[in-house]
Amino acid sequence: MTTRLKPDNADQVVDAVKWAASEGVPLELVGGGSMRTLGRPLQTEHVLDISGLSGVLLYEPEELVVSALPGTPIAELEAVLAEKGQHLAFEPPDLSALLGAADAPGGNRRGTLGGVVACNLAGPRRIHAGAVRDHVLGLSGVSGRGDAYKTGGRVFKNVTGYDLSKLMTGSYGTLSALTQITVKALPRPETVRTLLLHGLGDADGIAALTAALQTPYEVSGAAHLPAAAARRSAVPDVSGAGGAVTAIRLEGIAASVFYRLEHLPARLGPAAANGVTELGFPASDRFWREVRDVASLIPADTLVWRLSVPPAAGPAVVAALDDLDPAGSLFDWGGGLVWLALAPGAKEDGGAAAIRAAVKSTAGEGHATLIRAPGSLRAGVPVFQPQPPELAALTGRIKQSFDPQRALNPGRLYADI
Amino acid sequence: MKMPEADKRVLARRSEIVAALRAIVPGEGVIDREDELRAYESDGLSAYRILPMIVVLPSTTDQVSRVLRYCHENGIKVVPRGAGTSLSGGALPLGDGVLLGLGKFNRIIEIDYDNRAVRAQPGVTNLGITNAVQHRGFYYAPDPSSQIACTIGGNVAENSGGVHCLKYGLTTNNVLGLEMVLVSGEVIRLGGKALDDAGFDLVGLMNGSEGLLGVVTEVTVRILPKPETARAMLIGFPTNEDAGACVARIMAAGIIPGGLEMMDRPAIHAAEDFVHAGYPLDVEALLIAELDGPEAEVDHLIERVGTIARDCNAMSIRVSESDEERLRFWAGRKAAFPATGRIAPDYYCMDGTIPRKKLSEVLHRIGEMSAHYGLKVANVFHAGDGNLHPLILYDANKPGDLDTAEEFGAEILKLCVEVGGVLTGEHGVGVEKRDLMEVQFEEVDLDQQQRVKCAFDPESLLNPGKMFPKLHRCAEMGRMHVHRGQLPFPDIPRF
Ligand SMILES: Cc1cc2nc3c(=O)[nH]c(=O)nc-3n(C[C@H](O)[C@H](O)[C@H](O)COP(=O)(O)OP(=O)(O)OC[C@H]3O[C@@H](n4cnc5c(N)ncnc54)[C@H](O)[C@@H]3O)c2cc1C
Numbered sequence: 001m002t003t004r005l006k007p008d009n010a011d012q013v014v015d016a017v018k019w020a021a022s023e024g025v026p027l028e029l030v031g032g033g034s035m036r037t038l039g040r041p042l043q044t045e046h047v048l049d050i051s052g053l054s055g056v057l058l059y060e061p062e063e064l065v066v067s068a069l070p071g072t073p074i075a076e077l078e079a080v081l082a083e084k085g086q087h088l089a090f091e092p093p094d095l096s097a098l099l100g101a102a103d104a105p106g107g108n109r110r111g112t113l114g115g116v117v118a119c120n121l122a123g124p125r126r127i128h129a130g131a132v133r134d135h136v137l138g139l140s141g142v143s144g145r146g147d148a149y150k151t152g153g154r155v156f157k158n159v160t161g162y163d164l165s166k167l168m169t170g171s172y173g174t175l176s177a178l179t180q181i182t183v184k185a186l187p188r189p190e191t192v193r194t195l196l197l198h199g200l201g202d203a204d205g206i207a208a209l210t211a212a213l214q215t216p217y218e219v220s221g222a223a224h225l226p227a228a229a230a231r232r233s234a235v236p237d238v239s240g241a242g243g244a245v246t247a248i249r250l251e252g253i254a255a256s257v258f259y260r261l262e263h264l265p266a267r268l269g270p271a272a273a274n275g276v277t278e279l280g281f282p283a284s285d286r287f288w289r290e291v292r293d294v295a296s297l298i299p300a301d302t303l304v305w306r307l308s309v310p311p312a313a314g315p316a317v318v319a320a321l322d323d324l325d326p327a328g329s330l331f332d333w334g335g336g337l338v339w340l341a342l343a344p345g346a347k348e349d350g351g352a353a354a355i356r357a358a359v360k361s362t363a364g365e366g367h368a369t370l371i372r373a374p375g376s377l378r379a380g381v382p383v384f385q386p387q388p389p390e391l392a393a394l395t396g397r398i399k400q401s402f403d404p405q406r407a408l409n410p411g412r413l414y415a416d417i
Numbered sequence: 418m419k420m421p422e423a424d425k426r427v428l429a430r431r432s433e434i435v436a437a438l439r440a441i442v443p444g445e446g447v448i449d450r451e452d453e454l455r456a457y458e459s460d461g462l463s464a465y466r467i468l469p470m471i472v473v474l475p476s477t478t479d480q481v482s483r484v485l486r487y488c489h490e491n492g493i494k495v496v497p498r499g500a501g502t503s504l505s506g507g508a509l510p511l512g513d514g515v516l517l518g519l520g521k522f523n524r525i526i527e528i529d530y531d532n533r534a535v536r537a538q539p540g541v542t543n544l545g546i547t548n549a550v551q552h553r554g555f556y557y558a559p560d561p562s563s564q565i566a567c568t569i570g571g572n573v574a575e576n577s578g579g580v581h582c583l584k585y586g587l588t589t590n591n592v593l594g595l596e597m598v599l600v601s602g603e604v605i606r607l608g609g610k611a612l613d614d615a616g617f618d619l620v621g622l623m624n625g626s627e628g629l630l631g632v633v634t635e636v637t638v639r640i641l642p643k644p645e646t647a648r649a650m651l652i653g654f655p656t657n658e659d660a661g662a663c664v665a666r667i668m669a670a671g672i673i674p675g676g677l678e679m680m681d682r683p684a685i686h687a688a689e690d691f692v693h694a695g696y697p698l699d700v701e702a703l704l705i706a707e708l709d710g711p712e713a714e715v716d717h718l719i720e721r722v723g724t725i726a727r728d729c730n731a732m733s734i735r736v737s738e739s740d741e742e743r744l745r746f747w748a749g750r751k752a753a754f755p756a757t758g759r760i761a762p763d764y765y766c767m768d769g770t771i772p773r774k775k776l777s778e779v780l781h782r783i784g785e786m787s788a789h790y791g792l793k794v795a796n797v798f799h800a801g802d803g804n805l806h807p808l809i810l811y812d813a814n815k816p817g818d819l820d821t822a823e824e825f826g827a828e829i830l831k832l833c834v835e836v837g838g839v840l841t842g843e844h845g846v847g848v849e850k851r852d853l854m855e856v857q858f859e860e861v862d863l864d865q866q867q868r869v870k871c872a873f874d875p876e877s878l879l880n881p882g883k884m885f886p887k888l889h890r891c892a893e894m895g896r897m898h899v900h901r902g903q904l905p906f907p908d909i910p911r912f
Contacts, residue, residue: 006910021897052910062669063772085671120613131613133621134590145897149862155770156802157587157842159576159625160850160857161884162866166589166621170613187671210531216554216642218710256714263711310610312531336612365594365609385615390603395616397872402865404897413616 006049010140010148010179016048017177018146021405029173029409031071031112034096035119039172039412040383041375050114053179056080058154065137065154067182070114077113081185089186090132091123091288092116097295098304098372114178120170123292124221124249127213127333133169135184141168141176144403154182167398173409174417175402189251193261194221194279194287197271199243202226202315206335208271210312212248213334215267217260221249221288222334229297229330235287237279246271247279249288291332294339298328302341303350303373309359309366311336317366320358324351344374352381384413418465418506418848420882423513427493431470434493438473438515441483446521448472457516460501460508461563462849464765464819469496469510476521478596478604478634485632486602488515494878495600497628499540499571502563504766505847507575507627507883517632519570525549526635532610533640534593539570539633543577546638555640558585561843562751570633576625578843580676580707580750583801585641587843589624594637597623597630600874609637622869627845628880630873644709647675648719649746652726653700653733657681660702661776663729664800667706667722668773674722676707677801678750681780684757684795684808685749691756694749697733704800705750707743753797754808761793761810765822769833770804770842782832783807790825792818804842805833831856846884854886863887868894 005016005027020027027048030036054071061084068077074092081087095101096109117139122131129135138152151164168176197208205224212219223246230238230245238245250260265272279287290296298304309317314335318326321340328341342351350373359366367385370378387395392414399406399417411417427434431449438447448454449471459466475481488495494514501508510516522538528550529535535546535557543564546557560579561567567577572588573595585591594608607623608614623630654660660679667674680688680696680703689696696703704726708718723734737743749756757764771779780796787794793810807829811822830840830850834857840850854863863885870877871891881888 008910060772060774062665063774064668065772120618126612130586130590133618134586143865147861147865149859149865151862151866153770153837153839155772155804155838155842157578157582157770157799157804158839159843159845160839160841161846161854161863162630162869163576163589163621163625164866164869166618166624167869169621170618175617187673190671213533214530214642216644216710252710253714253717255717256711259711259713308611308613308615310529310532310534311612312529333612363611366611367615369615387616388606390599391605391607391616394599394603394605394619394872398617398869400895401868401872404895 002045002047004047004049006052008052010053010142013142013177013179014146014148017142017144017407020046020407021144021146024405026407026410029177031115032073034101034109034111035099035115036101037099038095038119038371040415041379042409042412044410048177050177051112057180059185061086061185064185065182066185067154067180068113070112070178070181072113074110074113074116082188085188086185087188088135088183089125089129090135091125091292093121093123093292095121095293097293113181117169117178117181118171118173124223124288124332127222128218128220133166136165136169136181137184138182139165139168139178140180141178143176144405144407148179152182172413174399174413175408177408191254191257192249192251192281192284193257194284195248195250195261195264196237196277196279197246197268198241198274198277200246200271201244202318202331204271205244205246206312206315206331208246208268209248209334211268212264215264217250217264218252219248220251221247221291223247223291224331224335225297226329228328232297233287233290234296235279235283235290237277237283238287247287249284291330294330297330298339298341301344302327303344304371305340305342305351305355306369306371307338307340307355307359307366309336309338309363313363314338317358317362320362321355324354349381350377356385420467420511421888424492427513428470434491435471437487438471438484441487442473442475442480446474446476457498457501457510457518460503460506462504462506462509462847464813465506465509465848467510467512469516470513472516472518474518474521478598481517481598481632481634482602482604484515484517485598485600489600489602489878492876492878494881496880497574497632499568500542500566502567503571503575503845503847504768505841505845505849507845507847509848511882519568522634529610530555534610534637535640536635536637537569539636540568543567543569543572550640554643556643557591557638558641559588559591562754569636569638573624573633573636574626574628575843575845578799578804580678580747580799583677584673584675589621591638592620592624592636593639595620595623595633596635598632598634600879627847627884629870629884630879646712646715647707647709647743648715649705649707649737649743650719650722651696651735651746652704652706652731653697654702654704655700655730655732657702657780658777659730660704661773663704663726663731665773666725666729668801670721670725672718672721674706674801675709676705678705679703679798679800680750680753681796683793684753684797687756687760687795688749688753691759692748692752694745696749700732705746750797757795757808757810762812762814765809765811765826767807767809767826767829768804768841768844769830769838770802771833771836771838773800773803775836779805779832779836783829786825786828790821792822792825799842803838827853848883851884852886864894871895
């Protein structure tokens with residue numbers, strides 16, 4: 001029988017993990033449930049539901065710091081910060097629609113702070129403000145051994161001991177159940193504008209973004225939507241343009257944004273020769289939310305891959321995958337983040353081998369993650385980039401150091417982790 | 418400071434070890450003469466000195482790998498070293514250990530403007546990276562005051578900061594990839610020019626790991642386009658409280674300056690005497706605020722910061738009118754340590770971080786401690802991010818003075834933790850703060866950290882005696898007491 005344990009506090013998390021470790025009954029960690037299908041499918045019978053540990057514990061706007069329980073819904077946290085003109089600068093995405101969790105019973109769409117940290121998911125502003133891992137200042141967790149420990153702190157500068165916060169961020173709950181998380185609360189930009197270039201091919205679009213990112217104009221969003229993706233946008237200036245759209249976001253104080261808006265086009269090379277258009281507020285926010293959340297810009301019912309590559313190499317990687325006949329694609333992070341949709345069943349392995357080979361041969365480095373696919377496929381092919389043997393062995397020893405009984409999300413990241 | 422007991426069996430084999438290392442690193446790459454070893458006996462924490470058994474200066478990753486494998490197989494301790502500017506004794510040698518110097522790894526391997534990244538060997542200096550890219554308008558943001566000398570490998574090991582880290586992040590936020598060699602000799606590549614990596618964030622873990630987890634043999638950093646303009650403001654205040662309040666108000670107004678530094682009266686005077694930066698001498702506290710970006714933005718922010726400062730009782734405000742003047746404003750701050758070195762025979766630099774709002778309370782209590790211990794203090798402060806550098810003035814030639822300074826320093830760091838801060842913001846734990854770790858961490862916290870260490874270095878051969886107050890055997894640490902049949906938590910709600 002499946003037991004769903006829903007602790008109210010960290011002590012109960014300790015009890016639950018100790019029980020799981022001692023009985024050899026591994027736990028699936030669940031926060032809001034919005035990202036349950038992200039990763040390899042779990043074989044666990046029991047669920048540790050963290051959503052009961054919810055709420056903001058400390059918020060000091062002038063110190064730029066907020067500390068909350070892991071089950072705190074992102075939407076709730078963002079609302080609290082917005083009241084003081086602050087936000088989570090890494091722009092956490094809402095992947096519930098992409099992952100088909102939007103209508104999950106009892107789930108919360110935006111996900112929870114714990115989930116966002118566990119998956120290290122950052123949005124378009126990652127190129128400027130950093131990833132989730134750059135914003136976590138400290139945390140408390142319960143290791144798979146059942147030990148409640150803390151790491152980091154609440155201050156911006158801290159090198160006291162190993163930075164285990166980084167290790168937890170993006171570990172997909174395979175090392176510890178987090179019980180408290182402290183992150184940076186940064187000022188929200190007062191003005192936002194987006195420059196649009198139209199009708200560029202992938203290579204020219206990314207070349208324009210590269211040029212923009214080489215200026216000192218602090219570009220905080222750099223995305224390229226091939227024509228098919230642009231058509232799907234709900235922002236009329238984007239969908240109605242009838243071709244590919246390359247977008248550059250500028251944020252900050254008004255005087256600065258308008259200055260940069262005026263001077264940037266001249267620095268974009270031939271790409272801007274056909275003229276640029278501009279998205280104001282709130283269209284700008286709507287557009288970047290679409291890029292952030294991906295789902296609406298690619299066809300439904302497809303397999304979705306997320307490729308992380310050196311930004312300038314993005315278009316070449318996608319071009320090398322022409323044979324797979326992708327059903328959709330989208331470039332964020334100046335080309336460094338590629339979302340690729342494939343028709344289900346196009347390839348037995350979901351395109352895994354071809355995609356990873358293209359990343360390696362074209363970009364030389366980078367990795368590919370199978371984000372959306374039926375459980376059977378996610379069980380059959382490596383969801384996350386396979387590691388070379390020495391690194392895989394080290395990863396295994398790190399898992400062992402936190403969770404020797406494999407009590408927490410076993411197999412979610414790699415089969416034996 | 419107690420260091421791990423020297424292994425007599427290793428010392429007895431010294432000449433055999435030298436020969437074996439010479440077979441790996443030929444020529445002058447292995448140093449065993451005492452007069453030459455002397456140069457390596459300490460780092461920037463010069464009160465501690467230990468003559469290393471042997472110094473090895475490899476120049477390829479393969480050599481590092483073979484040296485480490487040999488040492489691992491033979492139970493020989495290894496201490497990595499960059500430029501030796503660590504202020505926490507991180508690169509302090511061991512008498513029965515090999516000191517592995519990375520100085521010959523001094524090449525920039527690749528500059529990739531399209532991906533805004535530089536791949537460099539670990540011995541390249543911090544400033545060397547900026548120097549290599551500035552003709553194209555780029556720079557490497559973290560800028561420790563030691564940037565002419567310190568290496569990028571050392572920066573990674575210490576997760577170093579600088580005056581521009583408030584806005585642009587610490588080393589860890591600017592490193593994209595690493596190549597490192599484990600003590601077993603295995604070579605591991607992590608990340609690269611892509612913005613994230615698959616699997617556990619080991620790049621993040623390596624930053625600030627103080628040479629205890631692996632030897633870094635290549636670093637990929639991101640470089641940034643230089644802001645169009647930067648101007649600095651010198652703002653003088655009648656009290657530390659006023660300056661502290663001003664910092665809080667600036668941040669609360671949503672302004673993140675490129676740099677926001679504070680100095681107290683003794684530090685101002687020492688710096689002014691040394692570099693003649695034009696600091697006001699009639700103030701109790703001085704803020705240096707740098708605003709950068711497009712001119713329109715900088716002008717606007719200077720005005721806003723000026724208004725806030727006047728509201729906080731600022732006595733004087735000066736805005737740099739040229740880049741030379743801006744650099745002069747900074748020169749005083751960047752030379753604050755050596756400047757302090759001129760007003761006393763010795764100084765001891767502390768490095769705690771506190772929540773900003775505790776600033777005046779902490780400075781006040783440091784003042785009281787100063788009276789109690791009879792030693793003067795000058796304070797420089799990365800005010801924007803709460804990182805405090807009290808410089809305790811003492812005289813090493815006076816019997817007992819160093820001990821008093823250390824005791825005083827420990828009290829300051831305990832105070833930092835007490836008010837919600839941490840022992841070290843950027844200089845690292847090393848040997849210096851090792852025995853204070855229990856002030857900030859519970860045993861269970863440190864045990865988990867040591868288990869991570871065990872995953873990398875099960876025999877604890879890499880830089881032992883640093884960071885951890887107690888060394889446990891990995892076998893002991895790994896054991897888990899499993900109580901089967903434990904009653905499953907009667908009070909957790911379940912469904
Ligand atoms: C005057 C002065 C001013 C300073 N100002 C600042 C400042 O503003 N901000 C700041 O953060 N620090 C500052 N420091 C401290 C110091 O410069 C930094 O910690 C620096 O990063 C050390 O670099 P290094 O190359 O000298 O390393 P070292 O001192 O040689 O070593 C430091 C640590 O790194 C390890 N290490 C070195 N290279 C490697 C490698 N390749 N692989 C693995 N481990 C390695 C060593 O084992 C040791 O634990 C200052 C120091 C001085 C003397």
